Amino acid sequence: MDNQVQNAIVNFIWGIADDCLRDVYTRGKYRDVILPMTVIRRLDAMLEDTKPAVLEMKKKMDEAGITNQWPALCNAAGQAFCNASPFSLRDLTSRAKKQTLKTDFEAYLDGFSPNVQEILDKFKFRNQIDTMIEADVLGAVIEKFVSPTMNLSPKPVYTDDSMQIIKLPALDNHDMGTIYEELLRKFNEDNNEEAGEFWTPRDVVDLMADLIIVPIADKIMDATYSCYDGACGTGGMLTVAQDRLYTVAKRRGKNVSIHLFGQEVQPETYATCKADMLLKGDGEQAEHIAYGSTLSADGHAARQFDFMLANPPYGKSWKIDAEKMGGKKNILDSRFNAYLEDGTQLSMIPRTSDGQLLFLLNNVAKMKHDTPLGSRIAEVHNGSSIFTGDAGSGESNARRYLIENDLVEAIIALPENMFYNTSIGTYIWVLSNKKESRRVGKVQLIDATLMKKPIRKNMGKKNCELTSEIRKEIMRIFMDMEESDVSRVFSNEELGYWSVTVERPLRLRIYPDRRIPGDVFKKAEELEFVIDAIKKASEVAPLDDWDSFSKATKLKKAQLNKIRPYITDKDRCAKPVKGVADTELRESEQIPLDYPGGIDRYIETEILPYASDAWVDMKTKKIGYGFSFNKFFYHTPERRNVNQILKELKQLEELGDAMTEEIVGGLTDDIK
Numbered sequence: 001m002d003n004q005v006q007n008a009i010v011n012f013i014w015g016i017a018d019d020c021l022r023d024v025y026t027r028g029k030y031r032d033v034i035l036p037m038t039v040i041r042r043l044d045a046m047l048e049d050t051k052p053a054v055l056e057m058k059k060k061m062d063e064a065g066i067t068n069q070w071p072a073l074c075n076a077a078g079q080a081f082c083n084a085s086p087f088s089l090r091d092l093t094s095r096a097k098k099q100t101l102k103t104d105f106e107a108y109l110d111g112f113s114p115n116v117q118e119i120l121d122k123f124k125f126r127n128q129i130d131t132m133i134e135a136d137v138l139g140a141v142i143e144k145f146v147s148p149t150m151n152l153s154p155k156p157v158y159t160d161d162s163m164q165i166i167k168l169p170a171l172d173n174h175d176m177g178t179i180y181e182e183l184l185r186k187f188n189e190d191n192n193e194e195a196g197e198f199w200t201p202r203d204v205v206d207l208m209a210d211l212i213i214v215p216i217a218d219k220i221m222d223a224t225y226s227c228y229d230g231a232c233g234t235g236g237m238l239t240v241a242q243d244r245l246y247t248v249a250k251r252r253g254k255n256v257s258i259h260l261f262g263q264e265v266q267p268e269t270y271a272t273c274k275a276d277m278l279l280k281g282d283g284e285q286a287e288h289i290a291y292g293s294t295l296s297a298d299g300h301a302a303r304q305f306d307f308m309l310a311n312p313p314y315g316k317s318w319k320i321d322a323e324k325m326g327g328k329k330n331i332l333d334s335r336f337n338a339y340l341e342d343g344t345q346l347s348m349i350p351r352t353s354d355g356q357l358l359f360l361l362n363n364v365a366k367m368k369h370d371t372p373l374g375s376r377i378a379e380v381h382n383g384s385s386i387f388t389g390d391a392g393s394g395e396s397n398a399r400r401y402l403i404e405n406d407l408v409e410a411i412i413a414l415p416e417n418m419f420y421n422t423s424i425g426t427y428i429w430v431l432s433n434k435k436e437s438r439r440v441g442k443v444q445l446i447d448a449t450l451m452k453k454p455i456r457k458n459m460g461k462k463n464c465e466l467t468s469e470i471r472k473e474i475m476r477i478f479m480d481m482e483e484s485d486v487s488r489v490f491s492n493e494e495l496g497y498w499s500v501t502v503e504r505p506l507r508l509r510i511y512p513d514r515r516i517p518g519d520v521f522k523k524a525e526e527l528e529f530v531i532d533a534i535k536k537a538s539e540v541a542p543l544d545d546w547d548s549f550s551k552a553t554k555l556k557k558a559q560l561n562k563i564r565p566y567i568t569d570k571d572r573c574a575k576p577v578k579g580v581a582d583t584e585l586r587e588s589e590q591i592p593l594d595y596p597g598g599i600d601r602y603i604e605t606e607i608l609p610y611a612s613d614a615w616v617d618m619k620t621k622k623i624g625y626g627f628s629f630n631k632f633f634y635h636t637p638e639r640r641n642v643n644q645i646l647k648e649l650k651q652l653e654e655l656g657d658a659m660t661e662e663i664v665g666g667l668t669d670d671i672k
Contacts, residue, residue, distance in 0.1 A: 005169060009150060010182045013038060016144045024135040031187040032268075033132070033141065036125040038152075038183060039275040040109075041145040042176055043081060043116060044089040045153035050077045051088060058084050070113050080283020085111025090146045095139065102133045105142075115286065119278070122271030122291070152176065177239070177280035184234055184272065188420070200311040200380065203466040204418060204428075205237050208378040209244040210475050211412075211430050212307050216373055217248045224257045228305040230294040230312070230362050232262030235273035237309040245307070263290040263299045295358055296321040298335075300366070308363040308377045314384060318355030328352055335365040338401050348398040350389065356381050357398045360429060364407060367433045374434030380426050383629075386411060391499035391590075391624025399625035403443065403492045407431045410444040410478060413629045415452040417463045425449065427629075430478075438481060443495060447486045447633040448474050488632050495627050496593040501620035502603075504585035505576030505613050508546045508568040512538035516566045521559075530559055534567065544574040576613060589616075590624070 016037075017030035025033065047054070057076040061069045073082045087108040095101035106129065109120060120126065132138035151157045151168035159165040171179070185202075227241045238260045249256040260282070264270040270291050277286040290299020295318055322328045331337070331349055336358060338346040350357050360379050367375035389395030402408050412428040419426065432439075451474060452464035466474070477487050512534045521527045530553075537552035546568065550560050570582065591602045599616065607614050 006175060006179055006182070009152070009171075009179050010186070012147075012150045013145075013179075013183060014186060016141065020137045020140045020144060024131065024137055032124070033128050035180075035183065035187070035272060035275075036120060036123040036128075037141060037145055038180060039119065039279065041089060042152045042171075042180075042279050043112070044083070045151075046079060047077055047081075047083055048088060048153070049155075050079075051083075053077070054082055054084060055086065074113055080286070081113045081116050081278060083108070083111045083113070083116075085109075087111070089142060093139065093143050093146060098133050098136060098138075101139055102129060105129065105138065115274075115278070115283070119271045119275050122267040122274075124268065173280040173282075177276060180276050180279050181234075181236065181239070184236075184276075200233070200236065201418060201420070201462060201465070202236070202240070203471070204311075204380060204414070204426075205240045205309075206244075206468075207466055207471045207474060208237065208309050208380065208428060209241045210471065211378045211410075211428065211478065212309065212376040213241070213244050213248055214475060215432075215436075215479065216376065217252065219373055220245070220249050220252060220254050220256065222255045224259065225307065226259045226261060226303075226305045227307040227309070228261040228300065228303075228363070228366060229309050230263050230300075230359055231310045232264050232273055232289065233266075233269050233311070235260075235262060235276050235289070237311070238262055239276070241307055241309055259288065260285045261288040261290075261300055261303065261305065263292065263294045265291075265293045267291070293321050293324075294362055295355060296324040298362070304366050304368045304375070306368060306371070306373060306375055308366065308375065308379075310359050310363065310379045312356045312359035312379065312381070314356040314382045315354055316356075317353050318358065319352040321355065322349075322352050335362050346397050346401060348394050348401055350394040350398065354384055354388070357385050357395060360385070360402070360431075361398060364402065364431065369433060372434070374432060377429070377431040379429045379431075380414075381429060382422075382424055382426055385429070386427060387626045387628050389624075389626065391497065391622035393624075396624040396626055400496065400623060402431070403495055403625050406435065406441060406492060407433055408443045408492075409435060409439055410446060412446040412474065412478070413449050413633075414466075415449050415464055417461055418452075418466075420462050423461045441492055443490050443492060444478065444481055445488045445490065445627075445629065445632060446474065446477055447629060448477075449629075449633075451486075486633070491594065493594045494592070496623060496625045497590040498593065498599055499620070499622045499624050500589050500591065500599060501617045502587045502589050502607060502611075502614050503581035503617055504611060506580040506582040507570060507572055507574040507576050508544075508564070509571035509574045510538070510543040510546065510549050510568050512543070512567060514567050516563055520562050520566070526559075530555060530563060534563070542575075544571070546577045547575070581617075593623070 013034060017034050021030050021033060053076045054073055057073055058069060061072060066072075069084070070082070073084055074080060076082070085108045087104060089108065092101060092104055092108065095104060106126070109126065110117075112120070129138065132141065145152075148157070149168075152171055154170055154172060156166045156170040157168035159167045225245060227238055227245070229235075229237050232238060242258050242260060245256060245258055260277070262273065264273055270289065274286045274289050277283075277289065292299060322331065325331045325333060328349055336348050338348065340346055348357070348361055360377070360381070363377045363379065367377075385395070386399070408429065409432050410428075410430040412430070414426045414428065416425050417423045448470075451466070451470050453467050453470065455463060455465050477484070481487075481489060483489060516527065516531065518524070518527060521530065533553040533555050537549055541549040541552035543549065546564075553560070555563075570584075589602075589607070591599055595602050597604075599618075599621070603614070603616055
């Protein structure tokens with residue numbers, strides 16, 4: 001089917017909303033009716049020819065007292081779904097009374113098999129029936145969807161009974177899927193604030209699909225492959241990856257089959273995804289989409305996948321998930337905990353305000369290790385996942401695990417304003433557990449922030465796109481793996497660091513004549529005893545050495561701790577207090593893991609020349625990973641021409657003079 005016919009159908013369905021729902025729903029709620037009705041009409045059209053056979057089968061099983069009827073009914077329908085009600089959608093156009101229409105329409109919906117029932121339930125479509133009945137628009141909506149001017153059937157419509165001339169072409173599963181996705185796109189763009197919640201721009205998805213498939217294209221075999229998205233939304237990433245793999249395989253003469261798997265937590269989005277797969281004829285694939293939270297209720301815990309993509313929610317709390325998993329401090333899920341070689345547990349649990357890295361770890365846990373290709377992952381995140389969290393934090397530990405296990409191939413910085421509901425910068429993580437030899441032990445960073453093309457009309461906050469030419473250039477940079485202004489290649493070690501605490505000694509100057517408040521000690525005689533001890537010590541001990549002075553007083557440690565704040569001040573010229581650090585001089589240092597000579601050499605070279613009394617508290621040593629693209633890719637602001645600046649200043653000055661003259665002239669006229 002050509003694009004013109006597809007667009008005509010999309011526009012017709014889109015027009016149903018304006019024609020029938022305008023005065024009943026706000027524009028943002030049109031989708032609550034149109035999307036499920038599109039699904040219902042397509043399924044209805046696919047079941048028309050086998051409807052008599054289904055009803056006959058149901059009659060026989062009712063008479064035989066068979067209760068589990070759905071497998072046989074679906075078999076009679078020749079589909080992965082069926083409808084056992086006595087009605088078709090077209091039958092309901094003859095209902096004149098609203099109550100009769102409501103009753104029969106509900107009976108028609110109740111006749112669908114359980115897999116369709118789940119979709120309708122998640123759409124909450126039955127909630128719309130009363131609204132449409134009260135507004136008397138349900139009949140009009142049904143009539144529009146069964147209109148003879150639109151064909152959602154897999155069979156063509158002919159001009160007459162001779163079946164020689166096609167009036168409306170057949171709509172195969174692929175074409176129906178395309179139409180449904182186009183409706184999704186239009187609704188998403190029309191409701192920009194929600195779009196980014198579950199829909200990733202197609203240009204970004206295309207790039208992600210290329211990143212996981214193109215590098216191993218020549219290694220694709222005649223085989224079955226699996227693709228997974230743990231935050232699948234409406235399933236767009238899965239569909240694009242599937243199409244890309246089929247295309248790549250076909251060009252190389254390979255015969256592949258692809259199984260799609262996913263999970264989605266938002267009910268309506270989940271319903272949309274499953275419906276899309278049913279409309280494409282992927283009844284089995286639809287059953288591979290799990291409902292619920294991937295984090296706390298993993299629907300594919302026992303599976304591993306060849307390809308994985310995701311645009312997980314970022315900057316979004318996962319506190320409820322944490323509570324379901326036993327509380328953040330007690331999460332033992334093996335996806336989010338690892339062990340170092342010495343047996344030390346490496347907790348990768350991030351702060352509950354942002355769980356995006358957990359989705360990446362979930363994918364890593366589902367990697368295949370016993371296949372030639374292993375697994376490849378592409379996930380898009382915001383900047384938090386690459387730099388948030390100090391050494392030892394859950395975020396840093398997650399990065400440590402990924403990099404030290406040599407799973408990260410590349411991270412690509414995308415332009416700002418690429419998504420519908422956020423203007424912030426985003427990054428694509430590319431992972432593999434079967435790296436090609438030149439990538440082993442290395443991570444490539446690609447700065448594609450300036451590689452964009454403005455779009456004609458903003459879609460929410462999205463004001464630019466990655467054209468096919470730009471995507472090809474990004475892929476070229478990735479595949480070439482060469483150093484340039486926009487591409488840097490680092491060893492894994494270069495991205496890590498030791499975090500240590502550098503201490504400086506506490507130095508005190510003693511002032512024995514200062515007054516000690518009377519309430520420091522409960523007994524006055526104890527205070528007198530302490531003051532007398534201070535006076536005697538000051539006669540024999542140096543006043544810049546607290547250790548010697550306190551020893552000379554012969555006071556107890558508790559007494560010394562009480563009086564020290566009153567009779568001392570910090571003085572960098574005084575002698576250091578043995579074993580006591582000055583907390584005000586404490587600093588944290590990040591020492592690169594690849595620093596020649598390690599921590600000791602760093603302290604000797606970078607710290608002691610400037611603070612000879614400093615030392616490192618090795619108990620504080622932690623390993624961290626994190627990096628900022630700004631550090632590696634600094635864009636010098638473009639300098640403006642001085643003459644142009646002067647010209648603009650002169651123009652502003654002239655404009656100001658003209659405005660002043662106009663104002664003064666107006667005042668003069670008023671006076672006259």
